[in-house]
Amino acid sequence: MPRMNEKLRYWMLVLPALAVMIFFYIWPVxxxxxxxxxxPATGLGNYTKMFDxxxxxxxxxxxxxxxxxxxxxxxxLGYILAYTISNFATKARPLMLGLVLLPxxxxxxxxxxxxxxxxGRSGLVNDALMDTGLIATPIRFMHNETGVxxxxxxxxLPFAVLPMLTNMRGIPGSYxxxxxxxxxxxxxxxxxxxxxxxxxxxxSGGLLVFVLSLGxxxxxxxxxxxxxxMISEYITYQIQEFLNWGLGAALSVALLVATAIIxxxxxxxxxxxxxxxxxx
Amino acid sequence: xxxxxxxxxxxxxxxxxxxALDAVNLxxxxxxxxxxxxxxxxxxxxxxxxxxxxxxxxxxxxxxxGDDITRLPPEKRGLAMVFQGYALFPTMSVAENVxxxxxxxxxxxxxxxxxxxxxxxxxxxxxxxDRMPQQLSGGQQQRIALARALSFKPDVLLLDEPLSALDxxxxxDLQWELKALHERLGVTFIxxxxxxxxxxxxxxxxxxxxxxxxxxxxxxxxLYDWPRTRFVANFLGKSNCIEARMxxxxxxxxIAEAAGHRFAVHAGTGVAETGKGxxxxxxxxxxxxxxxxxxxxxxxxxxxxxxxxxxxxxxxDVLGEVLVSQPTWxxxxxxxxxxxxxxxxxxxxxxxxxxx
Numbered sequence: 001m002p003r004m005n006e007k008l009r010y011w012m013l014v015l016p017a018l019a020v021m022i023f024f025y026i027w028p029v030x031x032x033x034x035x036x037x038x039x040p041a042t043g044l045g046n047y048t049k050m051f052d053x054x055x056x057x058x059x060x061x062x063x064x065x066x067x068x069x070x071x072x073x074x075x076x077l078g079y080i081l082a083y084t085i086s087n088f089a090t091k092a093r094p095l096m097l098g099l100v101l102l103p104x105x106x107x108x109x110x111x112x113x114x115x116x117x118x119x120g121r122s123g124l125v126n127d128a129l130m131d132t133g134l135i136a137t138p139i140r141f142m143h144n145e146t147g148v149x150x151x152x153x154x155x156x157l158p159f160a161v162l163p164m165l166t167n168m169r170g171i172p173g174s175y176x177x178x179x180x181x182x183x184x185x186x187x188x189x190x191x192x193x194x195x196x197x198x199x200x201x202x203x204s205g206g207l208l209v210f211v212l213s214l215g216x217x218x219x220x221x222x223x224x225x226x227x228x229x230m231i232s233e234y235i236t237y238q239i240q241e242f243l244n245w246g247l248g249a250a251l252s253v254a255l256l257v258a259t260a261i262i263x264x265x266x267x268x269x270x271x272x273x274x275x276x277x278x279x280x
Numbered sequence: 281x282x283x284x285x286x287x288x289x290x291x292x293x294x295x296x297x298x299x300a301l302d303a304v305n306l307x308x309x310x311x312x313x314x315x316x317x318x319x320x321x322x323x324x325x326x327x328x329x330x331x332x333x334x335x336x337x338x339x340x341x342x343x344x345x346g347d348d349i350t351r352l353p354p355e356k357r358g359l360a361m362v363f364q365g366y367a368l369f370p371t372m373s374v375a376e377n378v379x380x381x382x383x384x385x386x387x388x389x390x391x392x393x394x395x396x397x398x399x400x401x402x403x404x405x406x407x408x409x410d411r412m413p414q415q416l417s418g419g420q421q422q423r424i425a426l427a428r429a430l431s432f433k434p435d436v437l438l439l440d441e442p443l444s445a446l447d448x449x450x451x452x453d454l455q456w457e458l459k460a461l462h463e464r465l466g467v468t469f470i471x472x473x474x475x476x477x478x479x480x481x482x483x484x485x486x487x488x489x490x491x492x493x494x495x496x497x498x499x500x501x502x503l504y505d506w507p508r509t510r511f512v513a514n515f516l517g518k519s520n521c522i523e524a525r526m527x528x529x530x531x532x533x534x535i536a537e538a539a540g541h542r543f544a545v546h547a548g549t550g551v552a553e554t555g556k557g558x559x560x561x562x563x564x565x566x567x568x569x570x571x572x573x574x575x576x577x578x579x580x581x582x583x584x585x586x587x588x589x590x591x592x593x594x595x596x597d598v599l600g601e602v603l604v605s606q607p608t609w610x611x612x613x614x615x616x617x618x619x620x621x622x623x624x625x626x627x628x629x630x631x632x633x634x635x636x
Contacts, residue, residue, distance in 0.1 A: 178367035180354045182381040196371040
């Protein structure tokens with residue numbers, strides 16, 4: 001049998017996935033772009049409306065604020081966790097890694113509902129606090145930014161931990177030892193020698209969490225209860241409730257562009273290929 | 281003798297059932313080049329790590345100039361260490377690496393700059409100050425690691441197999457440099473290696489370890505000439521082990537009998553003066569001759585040509601296989617396979633070993 005042309009073989013292998021992507025993803029996205037400049041009237045009307053709208057501005061600012069806080073908290077917690085797993089846990093390492101990965105096997109929807117059970121007005125946390133007499137009236141954990149943040153951090157934590165963990169496990173212990181052997185205290189050795197080497201992992205994890213948080217829908221929608229309107233939910237509202245396809249489409253284009261700009265800027269500091277493709 | 285700069289007493293370290301250090305006692309003299317030599321798992325690295333403060337001993341003490349430092353963290357011991365993989369900090373330039381020990385000691389910027397230049401010149405790396413460690417070759421990185429360890433003027437430098445990752449030629453060059461550096465600076469070197477050539481060529485004193493215990497210590501030529509145990513005789517260079525019977529003492533040497541011949545052998549303390557014994561005989565101390573020239577006669581089994589030397593395996597009825605090493609450039613007998621030859625040695629070329 002004659003050997004198939006190399007190029008042809010390549011395209012044959014790529015084609016099925018490519019076809020699905022074009023048909024179900026790229027084509028609809030292009031349509032969205034189209035809608036944003038054609039509905040209800042042709043032109044940039046939707047965009048001017050978007051830039052003039054106070055509600056949109058508030059929602060975008062809220063989205064960026066929540067994404068930023070989630071990122072910072074995830075990095076702080078995740079760094080400690082990754083540091084512990086890679087430097088101290090020897091026997092417990094597989095178990096700890098398993099616990100980090102476990103949430104990936106439970107749907108985000110279920111995890112978000114679990115938080116509602118915990119944080120609600122008569123949820124487990126409030127009940128426990130009231131029973132022990134620490135508080136007299138329930139604290140509002142839900143349907144505000146606090147609730148959204150708690151649940152977002154929980155959902156995003158593994159995305160922060162994994163890149164940092166990969167990075168840290170590539171750093172041999174001899175660097176810290178060498179620094180201490182040369183006269184640096186444990187803290188000094190960490191600050192001067194270890195921490196700078198973990199920055200690529202921190203940037204990767206941070207970028208991943210931030211970008212995912214920007215477009216996050218389920219968790220903010222459930223925990224925010226309509227009061228914490230992040231941009232994805234705002235878009236859903238425009239389309240589902242007000243049937244305002246034009247503005248909804250324009251907003252999704254704006255979110256896409258904002259995310260692209262962030263990735264582009266970050267790409268100058270972080271190796272994106274490493275962040276998204278080469279995680280073991 | 282003056283007080284040792286470092287001393288280890290009754291050091292014990294176990295990992296589960298494995299005894300890494302088994303009651304080790306060691307004194308290190310000020311200014312000496314001491315090598316801890318042994319196969320992997322002999323405890324040499326554990327001992328160095330315990331001295332440096334990275335390994336906590338189960339029991340035993342470490343003293344530095346009389347002070348107990350057993351419980352001090354590594355950074356408080358004032359010892360410098362060079363690691364096997366160099367461990368140059370990848371986020372710092374060469375100059376920053378070398379200046380790091382000074383930075384943590386809060387030297388002024390000007391003083392650091394001056395000392396860094398001095399140290400880089402010391403290892404002939406002055407022009408590489410602004411490079412990053414990853415841009416340097418293995419040998420260059422090794423030099424930087426050395427300069428970094430010496431920058432804060434430590435009294436003692438600990439080196440953990442620093443040359444093991446380099447190729448043979450470079451290793452030989454750096455051995456000379458290390459030795460010269462030691463002589464120039466007068467710093468005490470404690471060097472860990474499993475390479476006997478390295479140990480022989482550089483050390484003032486070698487400590488041979490096996491199974492977490494010291495087998496023998498002494499100057500390189502002492503250990504080579506008068507090994508006490510079979511392990512030392514074979515680990516440091518090659519040795520023929522000859523089974524013999526001791527028949528008594530004659531002055532400061534013993535009389536041994538093997539294959540119908542009696543001869544004088546060197547004996548250290550602790551060797552049984554009568555009964556069965558084992559002798560170590562260096563291959564290059566055996567003379568080869570034509571049949572009748574020397575006391576023992578055998579047949580050449582195999583010859584291995586090594587360039588400057590030639591190794592000859594001679595089969596003897598009683599002694600078994602005897603390895604002889606002779607220079608290729610000489611005027612004596614030129615052995616060939618299956619040739620009958622005679623062999624013998626000077627009095628006291630043989631050393632009686634403790635473990636018969």
